[in-house]
Amino acid sequence: QSALTxxxxxxxxxxxxxxxxxxxxxxxxGGYNFVSWYQQHPxxxxxxxxxxxxxRPSGVPDRFSGSKSGNTAxxxxxxxxxxxxxxxxxxxxxxxxxxxxxxxxxxVTVL
Amino acid sequence: EVQLLESGGGLVQPGGSLRLSCKFxxxxxxxxxxxxxxxxxxxxxxxxxxxxxxxxxxxxxxxVKGRFTMSRDNSKNTLYLQMDGLRTEDTxxxxxxxxxxxxxxxxxxxxxxxxxxxxx
Numbered sequence: 001q002s003a004l005t006x007x008x009x010x011x012x013x014x015x016x017x018x019x020x021x022x023x024x025x026x027x028x029x030g031g032y033n034f035v036s037w038y039q040q041h042p043x044x045x046x047x048x049x050x051x052x053x054x055x056r057p058s059g060v061p062d063r064f065s066g067s068k069s070g071n072t073a074x075x076x077x078x079x080x081x082x083x084x085x086x087x088x089x090x091x092x093x094x095x096x097x098x099x100x101x102x103x104x105x106x107x108v109t110v111l
Numbered sequence: 112e113v114q115l116l117e118s119g120g121g122l123v124q125p126g127g128s129l130r131l132s133c134k135f136x137x138x139x140x141x142x143x144x145x146x147x148x149x150x151x152x153x154x155x156x157x158x159x160x161x162x163x164x165x166x167x168x169x170x171x172x173x174x175v176k177g178r179f180t181m182s183r184d185n186s187k188n189t190l191y192l193q194m195d196g197l198r199t200e201d202t203x204x205x206x207x208x209x210x211x212x213x214x215x216x217x218x219x220x221x222x223x224x225x226x227x228x229x230x231x
Contacts, residue, residue: 048219
């Protein structure tokens with residue numbers, strides 16, 4: 001059960017955009033349209049931001065968007081705001097025997 | 112509003128056991144699937160186990176298979192994680208989470224977490 005690969009860090013100034021990649025394999029990211037993204041502030045529980053590659057739960061700003069190409073998924077945060085500073089984790093369905101695989105996590109800093 | 116309240120964490124010696132509970136309110140419990148996710152101190156998220164609405168599908172991560180068992184009591188709106196043979200590497204905050212139906216096991220509601228420390 002290998003974790004999905006994310007860059008350790010990403011940053012941008014307020015108002016700019018930042019994109020985080022999530023690299024998997026054909027057994028997880030590339031094999032299913034079941035990629036999700038979670039935001040986690042320090043000391044808090046994770047929060048679902050994107051599911052099924054590019055769908056946003058109710059209440060998540062449309063500044064957050066997701067996409068996928070082959071075995072790599074991406075999360076883009078447009079119009080960065082200070083409250084977007086957090087850790088972000090991707091996740092993918094990995095089949096019946098490896099149900100949910102998480103990424104290594106990316107710390108987003110708003111400069 | 113969905114609310115999840117975990118309990119049962121604490122300090123245990125290697126080889127010991129603990130049972131975590133997660134009580135839900137604000138939803139029709141037996142319509143949904145759920146999962147447990149853990150996070151070791153300063154580390155990333157790690158899926159532990161899941162359970163379908165009927166309780167007859169309970170996959171577990173390889174790292175806990177044979178040692179941990181997830182179950183549910185629909186009459187009490189409560190999930191359980193029985194953890195036996197605990198190891199130091201099981202030290203983590205354990206979160207229970209609700210599945211978003213049809214989303215490939217995306218978790219849209221999370222508890223506040225309960226800390227499990229395995230140490231002698």
